Amino acid sequence: xxxxxxxxxxxxxxxxxxxxxxxxxxxxxxxxxxxxxxxxxxxxxxxxxxxxxxxxxxxxxxxxxxxxxxxxxxxxxxxxxxxxxxxxxxxxxxxxxxxxxxxxxxxxxxxxxxxxxxxxxxxxxxxxxxxxxxxxxxxxxxxxxxxxxxxxxxxxxxxxxxxxxxxxxxxxxxxxxxx
Amino acid sequence: xxxxxxxxxxxxxxxxxxxxxxxxxxxxxxxxxxxxxxxxxxxxxxxxxxxxxxxxxxxxxxxxxxxxxxxxxxxxxxxxxxxxxxxxxxxxxxxxxxxxxxxxxxxxxxxxxxxxxxxxxxxxxxxxxxxxxxxxxxxxxxxxxxxxxxxxxxxxxxxxxxxxxxxxxxxxxxxxxxxxxxxxxxxxxx
Amino acid sequence: xxxxxxxxxxxxxxxxxxxxxxxxxxxxxxxxxxxxxxxxxxxxxxxxxxxxxxxxxxxxxxxxxxxxxxxxxxxxxxxxxxxxxxxxxxxxxxxxxxxxxxxxxxxxxxxxxxxxxxxxxxxxxxxxxxxxxxxxxxxxxxxxxxxxxxxxxxxxxxxxxxxxxxxxxxxxxxxxxxxxxxxxxxxxxxxxxxxxxxxxxxxxxxxxxxxxxxxxxxxxxxxxxxxxxxxxxxxxxxxxxxxxxxxxxxxxxxxxxxxxxxxxxxxxxxxxxxxxxxxxxxxxxxxxxxxxxxxxxxxxxxxxxxxxxxxxxxxxxxxxxxxxxxxxxxxxxxxxxxxxxxxxxxxxxxxxxxxxxxxxxxxxxxxxxxxxxxxxxxxxxxxxxxxxxxxxxxxxxxxxxxxxxxxxxxxxxxxxxxxxxxxxxxxxxxxxxxxxxxxxxxxxxxxxxxxxxxxxxxxxxxxxx
Numbered sequence: 001x002x003x004x005x006x007x008x009x010x011x012x013x014x015x016x017x018x019x020x021x022x023x024x025x026x027x028x029x030x031x032x033x034x035x036x037x038x039x040x041x042x043x044x045x046x047x048x049x050x051x052x053x054x055x056x057x058x059x060x061x062x063x064x065x066x067x068x069x070x071x072x073x074x075x076x077x078x079x080x081x082x083x084x085x086x087x088x089x090x091x092x093x094x095x096x097x098x099x100x101x102x103x104x105x106x107x108x109x110x111x112x113x114x115x116x117x118x119x120x121x122x123x124x125x126x127x128x129x130x131x132x133x134x135x136x137x138x139x140x141x142x143x144x145x146x147x148x149x150x151x152x153x154x155x156x157x158x159x160x161x162x163x164x165x166x167x168x169x170x171x172x173x174x175x176x177x178x179x
Numbered sequence: 180x181x182x183x184x185x186x187x188x189x190x191x192x193x194x195x196x197x198x199x200x201x202x203x204x205x206x207x208x209x210x211x212x213x214x215x216x217x218x219x220x221x222x223x224x225x226x227x228x229x230x231x232x233x234x235x236x237x238x239x240x241x242x243x244x245x246x247x248x249x250x251x252x253x254x255x256x257x258x259x260x261x262x263x264x265x266x267x268x269x270x271x272x273x274x275x276x277x278x279x280x281x282x283x284x285x286x287x288x289x290x291x292x293x294x295x296x297x298x299x300x301x302x303x304x305x306x307x308x309x310x311x312x313x314x315x316x317x318x319x320x321x322x323x324x325x326x327x328x329x330x331x332x333x334x335x336x337x338x339x340x341x342x343x344x345x346x347x348x349x350x351x352x353x354x355x356x357x358x359x360x361x362x363x364x365x366x367x368x369x
Numbered sequence: 370x371x372x373x374x375x376x377x378x379x380x381x382x383x384x385x386x387x388x389x390x391x392x393x394x395x396x397x398x399x400x401x402x403x404x405x406x407x408x409x410x411x412x413x414x415x416x417x418x419x420x421x422x423x424x425x426x427x428x429x430x431x432x433x434x435x436x437x438x439x440x441x442x443x444x445x446x447x448x449x450x451x452x453x454x455x456x457x458x459x460x461x462x463x464x465x466x467x468x469x470x471x472x473x474x475x476x477x478x479x480x481x482x483x484x485x486x487x488x489x490x491x492x493x494x495x496x497x498x499x500x501x502x503x504x505x506x507x508x509x510x511x512x513x514x515x516x517x518x519x520x521x522x523x524x525x526x527x528x529x530x531x532x533x534x535x536x537x538x539x540x541x542x543x544x545x546x547x548x549x550x551x552x553x554x555x556x557x558x559x560x561x562x563x564x565x566x567x568x569x570x571x572x573x574x575x576x577x578x579x580x581x582x583x584x585x586x587x588x589x590x591x592x593x594x595x596x597x598x599x600x601x602x603x604x605x606x607x608x609x610x611x612x613x614x615x616x617x618x619x620x621x622x623x624x625x626x627x628x629x630x631x632x633x634x635x636x637x638x639x640x641x642x643x644x645x646x647x648x649x650x651x652x653x654x655x656x657x658x659x660x661x662x663x664x665x666x667x668x669x670x671x672x673x674x675x676x677x678x679x680x681x682x683x684x685x686x687x688x689x690x691x692x693x694x695x696x697x698x699x700x701x702x703x704x705x706x707x708x709x710x711x712x713x714x715x716x717x718x719x720x721x722x723x724x725x726x727x728x729x730x731x732x733x734x735x736x737x738x739x740x741x742x743x744x745x746x747x748x749x750x751x752x753x754x755x756x757x758x759x760x761x762x763x764x765x766x767x768x769x770x771x772x773x774x775x776x777x778x779x780x781x782x783x784x785x786x787x788x789x790x791x792x793x794x795x796x797x798x799x800x801x802x803x804x805x806x807x808x809x810x811x812x813x814x815x816x817x818x819x820x821x822x823x824x825x826x827x828x829x830x831x832x833x834x
Contacts, residue, residue: 012395019398022405023770030766034502079367080301108269110299150300150367185370186729192371193732200739201633207746215758228759329498331764332753 400436
């Protein structure tokens with residue numbers, strides 16, 4: 001197995017090249033595959049997730065949350081404002097179920113989950129229902145999702161991300177119709 | 180005779196080398212330090228990957244009051260530490276594992292879920308409750324980390340609470356009476 | 370004398386590593402790449418079946434082992450191990466040194482050691498991590514080890530049948546490979562054997578665990594516990610706290626002594642035995658004969674512990690070779706036991722031989738080996754310190770880069786050390802057989818000159834050939 005120096009050098013160079021190619025490929029692939037990726041839908045278009053197509057009707061910012069029964073309006077956290085997202089969902093596939101994984105997407109791909117029961121929105125009765133589970137097939141249903149975002153990002157919002165943990169495909173981000 | 184003696188010395192030296200190797204291996208074992216430690220002090224923000232963590236206040240007591248009624252009392256000491264976590268970057272700040280270290284001793288949080296969680300652009304202030312033994316509060320340090328199911332070399336914040344043997348007595352004597360942790364508050368980072 | 374050993378080990382290792390650095394690095398990188406690619410493919414194949422994953426998982430170990438064998442061979446050539454053999458023993462049978470055959474011999478001890486020292490579990494954990502991240506925690510994709518443990522515990526009959534089937538297939542292919550001389554069959558044989566051994570090792574561990582649990586439930590254990598308690602009561606009369614003493618001694622052994630024994634002493638020794646296997650059973654058989662004081666091997670096939678099974682049986686048998694039914698019986702015996710003798714016993718013999726090198730050399734060797742491991746540990750800690758703490762996604766992405774930096778710097782050094790240590794063993798054996806002649810030698814000449822001379826003549830001889 002003794003080789004001439006030239007062949008040795010070729011072997012070493014080939015090995016180093018092959019390993020470098022592999023490492024570059026892997027780092028790029030893992031960067032793409034294991035960090036969240038998004039695919040932006042055109043303004044007003046619907047996105048498909050878990051057998052349901054969802055459309056974003058409007059994204060409204062507000063300083064106070066109106067209560068349906070005319071009671072005390074809900075206040076946001078200091079420095080933050082409310083974002084109300086009005087959505088419409090139609091279930092196509094009876095075998096799959098939409099699990100309501102909606103998140104608000106902001107600048108630099110920041111994501112905010114819907115306001116939880118423990119925040120100021122608790123106790124405020126809203127007229128529109130929040131995301132329903134187990135929709136009937138081919139019946140459009142309107143619902144809303146409430147978010148709290150820092151005021152400084154209020155004008156830089158991209159849309160609503162429809163999160164689906166069961167696939168590695170890009171996450172669909174739906175946007176409100178252009179004004 | 181001389182051969183046997185020098186051989187014996189050689190064997191003993193060999194055994195000594197093996198012992199030295201063992202010590203060396205134990206000392207350099209990477210399993211010992213499986214995380215990066217970020218040190219901080221009370222009042223100063225400690226920078227972590229996704230934001231900043233600050234310990235602002237430290238209170239002690241022997242009777243715990245929560246949600247408007249007395250929850251528990253202890254022979255030891257309840258310690259309530261106010262921690263503020265700010266997610267200054269684009270990712271949320273998740274430091275959901277909190278514990279107190281005192282030398283080799285580890286105190287887990289009194290409540291089942293402790294630690295801070297902040298959405299991007301927000302800072303959350305929580306009161307973390309610990310029940311500690313007054314005899315073992317020397318050089319108490321708060322350690323915050325994240326409880327990932329799978330983890331690599333992660334970051335952990337260690338903030339010294341400033342309890343030294345000198346002021347330990349002071350802390351122990353003030354630890355009498357009611358103490359009430361407040362609920363979590365959130366606000367946007369100003 | 371201890372100082373001589375240390376000096377020889379450290380200086381020669383450094384010299385061999387530096388001289389062969391490009392080629393060793395090239396071979397190591399190729400082996401590493403093969404192993405990494407197999408693991409990646411293994412994760413993807415998990416989509417189809419966990420068994421395919423296990424096959425690729427086994428293949429990754431074969432790649433690592435093949436690279437190690439090539440590096441050891443190169444280092445051995447540089448050190449002139451062949452030059453230590455007497456003139457008329459220098460012809461080497463090509464079959465004995467082909468990579469395929471060496472792979473076959475070293476696969477069991479290598480995999481066994483990897484399993485015993487936790488490296489198989491580490492690699493399996495990496496695989497599981499990749500699979501979890503790929504499929505998500507909530508999916509019910511079955512992981513490799515999960516499938517294996519399932520089989521070991523629920524379908525033990527299936528596992529045993531499969532193991533027997535694989536063994537038979539492998540013997541058949543082995544036979545075919547020997548008959549036809551096709552290289553590719555040899556590689557297939559090695560692959561199947563690696564798969565087989567991995568199944569045995571991981572499934573076997575699980576079976577043992579299950580057996581242990583089963584045993585604990587048996588009445589036998591209750592009786593033993595009752596006896597132990599009765600004894601304790603008896604000793605309590607004499608005010609000896611028997612269980613306490615026993616448990617204290619036991620915890621002392623398990624916490625302090627056992628990790629020492631395994632990590633510090635057993636690992637280097639076993640690796641040296643594996644290196645011994647790589648350098649050739651002929652060299653080993655000679656070493657054994659040197660030990661007995663005969664510098665020249667009697668060329669009687671079957672005479673030494675390292676001869677082939679067939680030759681050994683022929684050597685021991687009295688009278689003409691068997692015919693008819695007895696021939697068939699002899700063949701069957703050879704088919705089953707020949708394997709054990711050809712592949713598994715040499716590992717034991719090599720270990721025995723290495724142990725005879727003497728405590729002074731072994732102490733020095735263990736020390737230098739530990740130095741290399743300690744260097745590796747500090748390298749890992751420095752990289753961690755430089756990069757800082759991050760979440761698991763970061764590490765999954767960048768882990769191959771960091772792992773490569775650590776391994777490529779440390780592994781070749783470790784392999785060079787194995788070659789240097791083995792060569793030193795041979796020198797010591799030669800010296801001892803020379804010294805056991807009637808003339809008592811008071812001060813033995815320090816063997817620095819032979820070391821350099823052989824290396825030098827090794828180069829010259831190779832250049833000439």
